[in-house]
């Protein structure tokens with residue numbers, strides 16, 4: 001009875017571990033299935049160190065088993081003191097030199113990869129995006145293309161793209177597990193790294209530094225598109241002008257409310273007022289209706305958007321929008337939502353790539 005209970009417990013334990021670990025693999029969120037240069041370099045190093053460590057583990061375990069089985073005292077064996085080997089120069093040399101060799105095997109490729117990833121000498125030849133971390137969202141300035149957007153980062157496939165990272169408030173960390181390693185986002189200096197994605201699609205990005213109560217909701221998406229789609233998207237973004245949108249009456253009233261209530265002073269809704277290096281107070285909403293998520297994690301549906309406008313604090317604790325605008329009536333919320341859901345500059349969207 002006791003034994004079967006123990007077996008059952010072991011079974012339960014192992015199966016729950018299995019369940020837990022099997023949930024770790026999400027194709028566009030895992031560093032273990034690299035889809036970009038930085039992630040691929042990391043994966044090679046992970047494999048190398050795992051192989052070396054497995055080798056060490058096996059050697060130690062095999063030696064231990066041999067010693068236990070072969071040299072154990074059997075019935076009737078005389079009591080003897082084994083040959084003492086302390087101070088043996090040969091043995092000391094062996095177990096000093098082998099670990100040094102193993103460390104060198106791991107260290108050389110690691111240092112080479114680190115220097116390769118930190119080499120930014122060709123930065124001026126490539127697309128540069130200035131990324132600003134905010135509690136709890138990301139702002140992107142496409143430096144050469146001269147426009148800005150937030151949250152969904154669009155990049156062309158198989159192309160080197162430089163991201164220059166800085167924060168407006170506390171420390172964050174920029175991480176796209178499937179595509180690149182992570183890099184700290186500091187307030188006092190710009191950290192630069194390049195990313196290069198090998199496959200089109202939508203990838204998860206994460207803030208990897210505990211930065212406040214909504215740190216875990218500081219997600220973003222990286223939309224990797226073909227070169228033609230990227231050009232199309234850039235053109236669509238640059239020419240997007242809300243004053244030229246054909247809006248129905250409700251959305252038109254929403255647009256007026258958006259300005260009247262002061263939302264416009266924190267949130268841009270098109271790319272027409274671009275001024276270089278200017279970081280806004282709130283996320284750029286230029287492609288709000290094309291976003292895969294808003295507030296980091298919510299689907300941009302009408303219901304979610306209205307919930308958000310009613311009480312952002314409930315959905316994202318510690319966000320800076322809470323309490324900055326007076327109470328909105330249900331009618332006003334509806335109108336503003338109808339306006340925001342018209343902000344769709346391009347046919348190239350996250351949805352079209354999923």
Ligand code: CUA
Pocket residue numbers: 133134136171172173207208209210211212214215216218
């Ligand atoms: Cu930003 Cu965590």
